[in-house]
Amino acid sequence: MKLPHFDYQAPASLDEAVALLVAGDGGARPLAGGQSFVPIMAFRLAEPSMLVDLRKIPGLDQIEIGDEGVRIGAMVRWRDLLDDARLASALPLLPAAIDHVAHYQIRNRGTVGGSLAHADPAAEMPTIALTCDAVIDVIGSKGKRSIPAADLFTGPLMTSLDSDEIITSVLLPAWPASRRWGFQEFSRRRGDFALAGIAVFYDEDASGVVANAHIGAISVGDTPLRLSKAEAALNGRKIDEATLAEVAAVASGEVDPNGDIHASARYRKALVGTLLSRALSAAANRKA
Amino acid sequence: MKPASHHTQNSYVGGHIERVEDYRFLRGEGQYLDDVSRPGQWQAAFLRSPVAHGRIVKIDASAALALPGVHAVVTANDIEGEIPTIPFRRPNPTIGPYAQPIIARDKVRYYGEPVAMVLADSAELAEDALGVIVLDIDTLPPVIAREAAMSDKVLLFDEVKTNVPTVFNADKGDAEAAFAAADYTIRDQFYTQRQTALPMETRGLLAEWDAKLGKLSVSGAAKLPFFNRKAMAKMMKLPEEAVDYIELDVGGGFGARGEFYPEDYLVAFGARKFGRPVKWIEDRREHLMAIGHSRECSSDVELAFSKDGVILGMRGSLYVNVGAYVRPNGMTPVRNAAQFMSGPYRVPAIHLDAYAFVSNKTPAGTYRGPGRYEGCFFIERLMDQAAAGLGIDRLEIRRRNLITHAEMPYPLATVLPSDGRAETQCDSGHHLEPFELVVKDSNWAEKAALQGKLIDGRYHGIAIGSFIEGGASGPQENVRMELHADGKVGLYAGSSAIGQGLETILSQIAADALELPMERIEVFHGSTTYLKEGWGSFGSRATVMGGSAVLDAAKKFLAAFKIHAAARLGVTIEEVTVSEGVARTADGRSVPLAEVVKDGINVDGSFKNQTPTYTYGTSFAHVAVDAGTGHVEVIDYVVADDVGRIINSMTLHGQVMGAAVQGFGSVFSEELVYSDEGQLMVGSLADYLVPLASDYPVVRCHSLESYPSPTNPLGAKGAGEGGIIPVGGVVANAVANALSSFGVKPNVLPLSPSRVWEMIEDARAKA
Incomplete structure (x- = not known):
């Protein structure tokens, strides 16, 4: 579990970083906190020729809140999000989810961009990005582009990023103050990888009828998932016991998780419904 | 921290003394490999x-x-x-x-x-x-599971024609007759999963x-x-x-x-x-x-009772997966599970067969409370089921069967083939004392109303169970005591420090025996360069064996001091009295210890003892089970044990609490899972889930010293392992109690969320 040999550079600009990645010809990897990737290297599951550490590049550590939404720089750390009091109203789902990210030390070092690029289906940030219809800005040798979250995650730990592309920020669209939301995650110990997790939000009319339901699921597929059937089942309904039971059953039915040493597939499938029901219940009962 | 200096002479033993080691560790001055x-x-x-x-x-x-x-x-x-x-x-x-x-x-x-x-x-x-x-x-072809191993179809060792190295028999009285005469019997099958001790270093x-x-x-x-x-x-x-x-x-040993x-x-x-x-x-x-794995044990065991809930006999079979080879103490958990399954209960007739079988898994060894944790889980599950079956209260059935002081020494089953310790007996104690303390302190009478109740979406349950812990493994320990040039006393011990606070304990005992401040005792330990022969720290032995050897050395040290002082004072040895590091004559002349440095004092002490000590106790758990996630929260946990004599209430408390929390890891989350092909599926601490500091906030410990051990001059008993022993049985019974409306039987560990949820679902499907 000792690191393999690699070269290390910490460039001061994005252009330099991209140039290093291009020069690495697929063998160089960006480093953005390293809380997942360095252990992977220690297990010798990845042996990049060079790590291009993004920590010295200015401008990637900002949290900007404006009319278009919340823009989070790629090098913003979990601790920064949890410490930003504005998010409780600007995007309350986000800190609620990030509160479940790993353990204390990891939250001090892990970054938003690193997590998105790592694309672990068991992580919180990719599912939050997908659930919120986020857009990820990247820069590479071919220039800048913006990738909708739904197009970023292509498989387990796989993204549509080119090997010379670097995530610079993610935009989470503006959040109406009246929006209802819930986040539920269950892991064996607090901070461990989720056995399953649910992020949900919806808008409602004056009579409490649900519209615009967004439901994301953590750790029950190869990628972060949107539960479109459960969303459809929820839209147009009021939150009551019958709705909760029905939507939970639909959600459980539309996921097909794997079993592993921590939990059976059957358990995970049921857990999705349980957590969705609890998340919706919390959403409906939260005082506005 | 340095020990507080306000202690008067002869009062270190029994005190709440901060560890002398921590002064070094907390400043980053520890020297690990x-x-x-x-x-x-x-x-x-x-x-x-x-x-x-x-x-x-x-x-x-x-x-x-x-x-x-x-x-x-x-x-x-x-x-x-x-x-x-x-x-x-x-x-x-x-x-x-x-x-x-x-x-x-x-x-x-x-x-x-x-x-x-x-x-x-x-x-x-x-x-x-x-x-x-x-x-x-x-x-x-890999041999992984018990059935495959014991069929001997594929042999691990071609030259021996069996995958079963040893079958231990634990016997006492006439088990067949006891079962023939029984009014009620309860039989069930259990499994404790493969784990390892996981020292941090x-x-x-x-x-x-x-x-x-x-x-x-x-x-x-x-x-x-x-x-x-x-x-x-x-x-x-x-x-x-x-x-x-x-x-x-x-940085920790825990038997591995x-x-x-x-x-x-x-x-x-x-x-x-x-x-x-x-x-x-x-x-x-x-x-x-x-490193050594441990605990993988399945069983098919049975208890016989009279209609009023008195245990008449115990019989059955235990099967321990010892892995690919028999390691130095690979048989210890196997023979222990058989000998100690009766635990704190009066079981007049016993016949158990404990099979050790080899498999293509990592070879096994000991882990804190080896065999005892497993056996305690089995018998405590049977006790609760018997209480239900006989219609007797769970407290009452235990009161009728716990060993009392009048029965000491109480012999346990004899285990053959002998590995040198075929016979053993509980040395002292009244098991009802910690039991009643826990009943009271846990507020059982009030909490009994919660049993099986659904409150805010969670089912509540409580349970109680008792245990014995073997300690003071023989045969001997040695120490050498030497007067150093600076007037301090060097204590060279055969015992080993594995993080348990050995230097503190031995310093306390030596300081009291020599009537010197603890600061004047310097402990050196564990290296073969200090002594010709020593034994070390295993089987909860260092305090009793090393500590008793310290008493012996101190006696000889003071005698040598007297000889030197008498010579310097020109009087006979009988005319000299020694106290607080000063030798005095009746007419008021004196020689302090530091003055005889040139004369030199270097004495050997030892303690021989083949009779183990048996700390005993009771624990209680209150749990709440979330039927939706299978999560079990430990809402309260109380443990009381009698250790014969408390040397340091602070380090003892740490041992008992640490062991209890380690036990929660055993019950809920730690498991070395293998694939059918024999690949270990656990490669890091992200998969081997030991309890974190914040996971189990509520553990309350009480230690007693009502019945000193007659086996050693300190009256102390080994106390490093007891805390982990009852956790499996008591927590599983609390979960069974919480889920009594479903009739689930938590007989397979660990009680992971997935397993708990599946027990409930399966029970629902059957209903």
Whole structure:
């Protein structure tokens, strides 16, 4: 579990970083906190020729809140999000989810961009990005582009990023103050990888009828998932016991998780419904 | 912290004394193996079998040897003659052929078995080299589960025709007659999962060979350096005096660290063969696959009762998966499970067969409370089921069967074949005392109303159970006491420090016996260089055995002081009295201890004892079960034990609480899972889920000293393991109690959320 040999550079600009990645010809990897990737290297599951550490590049550590939404720089750390009091109203789902990210030390070092690029289906940030219809800005040798979250995650730990592309920020669209939301995650110990997790939000009319339901699921597929059937089942309904039971059953039915040493597939499938029901219940009962 | 100075003489023992070790540890001044390096040392890394069972066809290390900084690759072919096997600590007549060779030559028998050792300039380079060694193995059918192993269809050892090295029989009275006469019997099947002790500091060694003197020095000793020195000398064909084991600070043992493992020999072999210091620090992944595993035990057991709930007999079978080889103390958990399953209860008739079977898994050894945790889980589950079956309150059925002081010494079942300790007996105590204390302190009377109740979406349950803990393993411990030039007393102990606070405990005992402040006692321990012979720290023995040896040495030390003082004062020895480090005559003349430094005091003390101590106690759990997630929260946990005599209430409290929390790991989350092919599926602490500091906030401990042990002058009992023993049985019973409306039987551990939820779902489906 000792690191393999690699070269290390910490460039001061994005252009330099991209140039290093291009020069690495697929063998160089960006480093953005390293809380997942360095252990992977220690297990010798990845042996990049060079790590291009993004920590010295200015401008990637900002949290900007404006009319278009919340823009989070790629090098913003979990601790920064949890410490930003504005998010409780600007995007309350986000800190609620990030509160479940790993353990204390990891939250001090892990970054938003690193997590998105790592694309672990068991992580919180990719599912939050997908659930919120986020857009990820990247820069590479071919220039800048913006990738909708739904197009970023292509498989387990796989993204549509080119090997010379670097995530610079993610935009989470503006959040109406009246929006209802819930986040539920269950892991064996607090901070461990989720056995399953649910992020949900919806808008409602004056009579409490649900519209615009967004439901994301953590750790029950190869990628972060949107539960479109459960969303459809929820839209147009009021939150009551019958709705909760029905939507939970639909959600459980539309996921097909794997079993592993921590939990059976059957358990995970049921857990999705349980957590969705609890998340919706919390959403409906939260005082506005 | 330095001990508070307001203690009057003779009052350290029994006090709440902060650990003298912590002064060093909290300042980062601890010296663990990784802190020690030698110029020119080579680092070792081990190539381990990637399959569970197979024949080695070829090992080609040429590409590895071609790497810069890589000096050697040691394989079985470098060992002349027979491959040495690791000696047993507790031999019995049938385990000989199952001993572990220090490297695989023809056959590999578990995933992780060492097949080659790389020596390189750094650990990184050594690991690079592992990646390019070509290892060709013809796989053989893996033997993983009990049924496959005990069928003997595929044998692990072709030369012996069975996968069952030993069947231990535990007997007392006439079990058949007891069952024939019973009004009620309860029989069930149970399973405790494979775990490991997981000390925070992984194993490591630094071996140095002095060719001129023909001496081998091994740093990184733990637990039992003197036995390991003997083992190493025997395997190396060296005289015992030619081997030194040096103990540094040790980050936990729990029964696993410090046993003799294959790597111990290979690292020393490399140092001797190449004349370079060789260092090896185990990484966590190899730790999980290579250090001793434990606890994998299934059982089919039965209790017989009279209609009023008195236990008449116990019978059944236990099956322990000991892994691919029988390690030095690999049989201990097997024979212990059989001997100690009756635990704190009066069971007049016993017949248990405990089968040890080999499999293609990592070889097993001991883990805190070996065999006792397993046996306690089995009998406590049966006790609760019997209470329900007989319609007797769960407290009442225990009151009718707990051993009382009037019955001491109370003999347990005799276990054959003998490994030297066939017979044993509880030494002292009244088991109802901690039991009633826990009943009261847990507020059982009030909490009884919660049983099975659904409150805010969670089912509540409570349970209580009792245990015994064996301690003070024999046969002997030695210490030497020496007056140093600065007037301090050096105490050289055969006991080992494994993180348990040994220096504090021995200092307290010595300071009281010598009537000196603790600051004037300096403890040196665990290295073979201090004493001709010693034993170490295992089987909860260091306080009782080492501490009693300290008393003996102190007596001799004071006698020597008197002789020197009398000579200086020109009086007879009888005319001198000694107190608080000063020798005095009746007419007021005196000689302080520091003045006799030139005369020299250097005395040996020892304590011999083959009679174990039995700490005993009771614990209580209140849990809440979330039926939707299967999560079990421990809302309250209370444990009380009687340790004979409390030496240090603070370190004792730490032992009991730490053991209880470690037990929660056993019950809920720790499991070494294997695939059907025999691959260990757990490679890091992200998968091996030990309790975190914040996971179990509520554990309350009470320790008693009502019934001192008659076996030693301190009256103390071993107390490092008891806390973990009842956790499985008590928590499982609390979960069963919470889920009584579903009728679930939590008989298989761990109680992971997935398993708890599935028990509920299956019960719902049946209903």
